[in-house]
Amino acid sequence: MARIVFDLDGTLINSAPDIHCIANKVLEQEGCEGITLEQTHDFIGNGAAVLVTKLRKARGIADSEQARLLADLVARYDDAVELTLPYPGVLAALDNLKASGHKLGICTNKPIRPCRSVLTHLKMDHYFDTMWGGDSLPVHKPDPAPLHAAFAELGDGPQLYVGDSDVDAETGQRAGVPFMLYTEGYRKCPVEEMPHTVAFDNYVDFPKLVQDLLVAA
Numbered sequence: 001m002a003r004i005v006f007d008l009d010g011t012l013i014n015s016a017p018d019i020h021c022i023a024n025k026v027l028e029q030e031g032c033e034g035i036t037l038e039q040t041h042d043f044i045g046n047g048a049a050v051l052v053t054k055l056r057k058a059r060g061i062a063d064s065e066q067a068r069l070l071a072d073l074v075a076r077y078d079d080a081v082e083l084t085l086p087y088p089g090v091l092a093a094l095d096n097l098k099a100s101g102h103k104l105g106i107c108t109n110k111p112i113r114p115c116r117s118v119l120t121h122l123k124m125d126h127y128f129d130t131m132w133g134g135d136s137l138p139v140h141k142p143d144p145a146p147l148h149a150a151f152a153e154l155g156d157g158p159q160l161y162v163g164d165s166d167v168d169a170e171t172g173q174r175a176g177v178p179f180m181l182y183t184e185g186y187r188k189c190p191v192e193e194m195p196h197t198v199a200f201d202n203y204v205d206f207p208k209l210v211q212d213l214l215v216a217a
C-alpha cells in the first residue's frame with residue numbers, strides 16, 4: 001500500500017472563487033478595485049503571505065501595509081468555503097484509493113486552519129490521516145520539509161505526491177518523490193516545462209495511474 005500526499009488548492013478543490021471573494025473584500029476595504037478570477041488563479045500557490053504581496057503590488061499598496069492586510073485576509077479565510085467544490089471525480093477517486101488501503105495526506109501552502117475548515121465543510125476531512133499547511137512549519141513548499149513530514153506521519157510504503165503547480169513540481173523534485181501533475185488546476189507553466197512523473201486531466205483515470213506507477217516502481 002502506498003502513501004499518497006495531495007496538494008489542496010487547484011488539485012483536489014477549486015477554491016479560487018472563495019479566495020477571489022476574500023481577496024476582493026481586503027482590497028475593497030482599502031478602497032481599491034478588485035482583481036479578476038483569472039488573476040486570482042495566478043496569485044494562488046505560494047501561500048497567504050505571497051497572495052497578499054501580489055494583491056498589494058497589483059494595486060500599488062505599500063510594503064508597510066503587508067502585516068495588516070495579511071491579518072485581514074487570514075481573519076476572513078476560515079469562512080471562505082461556500083463557493084468551493086472538489087474537482088469532478090475527486091470523491092470517487094479518494095473512495096477508491098481508501099478502499100484499496102492507501103494512506104492519504106495533505107500538503108498545502110494554504111494556512112492550516114482554512115485548510116481544515118474547507119475540507120470539513122466539504123465532508124472530505126475523513127479521507128486524510130495527516131494535513132500540513134503553509135504555516136505548519138517555519139518553511140513551506142517548495143521547501144520539501146512539510147512534504148517529508150506528511151509522508152513520515154503516514155508510516156511506510158511507496159510515496160506519491162499529487163499537485164497542480166510549478167511549486168508542487170519543484171517540491172516533489174526536491175523531496176525525491178514521484179510527482180503526479182493534475183493539469184486542470186492553477187498551473188502557470190506549460191505541462192512540458194514542469195518536471196513530472198505522470199500528468200492527468202481527469203480523476204476518473206487517477207486510481208489506475210497510481211496502480212500503474214506502483215507496479216512500475
Ligand SMILES: O=C(O)COP(=O)(O)O
Nearest residue numbers: 008009045046047109110
Ligand atoms: O494557498 C495557496 O497559495 C495555495 O495552496 P496550495 O499549496 O494548496 O496550492
Ligand SMILES: [Mg+2]
Nearest residue numbers: 007009010164
Ligand atoms: Mg495548488
